[in-house]
Amino acid sequence: MRKIVFGPVPSRRLGYSLGVNNVYDKYCSYSCIYCQAGRTTRLVIDRMKFYDVDELVQQVIVEANKKKPDVVSFVPNGEPTLDINLGREAELIKKELNLPLAIFTNSSLLTRQDVLDDLMFFDIVSVKVDTVKHETWRKINRPHPRLCLEEILDSIKSFSKQYKGRLITETMLVKGVNDNEEEYESIAEFIAGLRVDKVYIQAPIRPPAEKWVKPPSEDEFTKAYHIFHKYLGGKVELLISSEPKSFKFTDNLVEEIASTIYVHPIRIDYVSELAVKYGKNAEHIIDELLRNKIAKIVEYEGKKFLVPAIRR
Numbered sequence: 001m002r003k004i005v006f007g008p009v010p011s012r013r014l015g016y017s018l019g020v021n022n023v024y025d026k027y028c029s030y031s032c033i034y035c036q037a038g039r040t041t042r043l044v045i046d047r048m049k050f051y052d053v054d055e056l057v058q059q060v061i062v063e064a065n066k067k068k069p070d071v072v073s074f075v076p077n078g079e080p081t082l083d084i085n086l087g088r089e090a091e092l093i094k095k096e097l098n099l100p101l102a103i104f105t106n107s108s109l110l111t112r113q114d115v116l117d118d119l120m121f122f123d124i125v126s127v128k129v130d131t132v133k134h135e136t137w138r139k140i141n142r143p144h145p146r147l148c149l150e151e152i153l154d155s156i157k158s159f160s161k162q163y164k165g166r167l168i169t170e171t172m173l174v175k176g177v178n179d180n181e182e183e184y185e186s187i188a189e190f191i192a193g194l195r196v197d198k199v200y201i202q203a204p205i206r207p208p209a210e211k212w213v214k215p216p217s218e219d220e221f222t223k224a225y226h227i228f229h230k231y232l233g234g235k236v237e238l239l240i241s242s243e244p245k246s247f248k249f250t251d252n253l254v255e256e257i258a259s260t261i262y263v264h265p266i267r268i269d270y271v272s273e274l275a276v277k278y279g280k281n282a283e284h285i286i287d288e289l290l291r292n293k294i295a296k297i298v299e300y301e302g303k304k305f306l307v308p309a310i311r312r
């Protein structure tokens with residue numbers, strides 16, 4: 001049986017988040033230069049069936065009851081709204097679990113009514129707004145050629161007016177790509193026109209799809225924060241440091257780490273701390289993951305991470 005559920009991982013936004021990887025690796029409508037899941041191998045915009053609905057829902061229920069997360073999040077290594085069964089899955093999970101349900105989407109399919117209908121089942125929806133400029137969008141998100149940025153931005157705007165849950169925006173800043181005042185002004189002005197609860201400015205903190213991707217300087221983040229704050233006040237938050245270290249795993253650490261790094265690379269020093277917590281030997285765990293070609297070690301910004309061995 002495929003492992004569709006991973007974690008819970010400590011989310012800087014939501015607490016302990018049980019992740020649902022509801023699409024295959026790596027189906028996405030974007031191929032973002034900073035993607036922590038590597039380059040997109042299937043650049044698609046048509047919705048399709050991935051996993052069996054009952055199997056997915058059952059896995060979520062079993063893992064949630066066992067691990068007691070704060071939230072269940074659809075945050076796959078790909079675009080979750082490509083899953084044609086998304087709404088049904090969300091509806092069934094909501095019926096069975098008394099937990100908030102979140103989804104992190106790149107927003108590109110919000111132009112479709114069936115996607116909008118599915119998102120209404122979620123308590124928290126996070127939409128991606130890295131830029132509102134066409135040229136920058138092509139550079140940073142590398143979208144499917146049939147997508148249109150203007151239509152996507154319009155659909156985010158109208159979704160924000162209809163949606164009654166908690167709406168979050170996420171803006172990833174990449175050095176030399178969208179880290180300038182013109183970008184900050186135009187993005188913040190656009191987001192100010194939405195009915196939004198929280199606005200995150202992020203930095204690439206895990207190994208990106210393209211090795212040359214770097215976070216902007218701290219000065220740039222401060223500048224971005226002030227400009228966003230001018231439009232959005234206290235809704236703005238910077239997410240530019242590492243997530244909390246504490247993962248909620250069981251004592252089968254090799255299997256837990258293997259399913260988690262598939263979607264969420266883990267720092268080597270965190271693996272060591274986890275091993276101590278569960279009375280295991282970190283070197284043995286890492287060695288087993290490397291020897292069985294499940295994981296490899298990648299260095300980014302002076303930190304070592306475990307990522308899937310098959311990562312592009």
Ligand code: SF4
Pocket residue numbers: 028029030031032034035036037040076077078079106
């Ligand atoms: S960051 Fe998200 S939207 Fe971008 S390529 Fe990765 S999975 Fe797709």
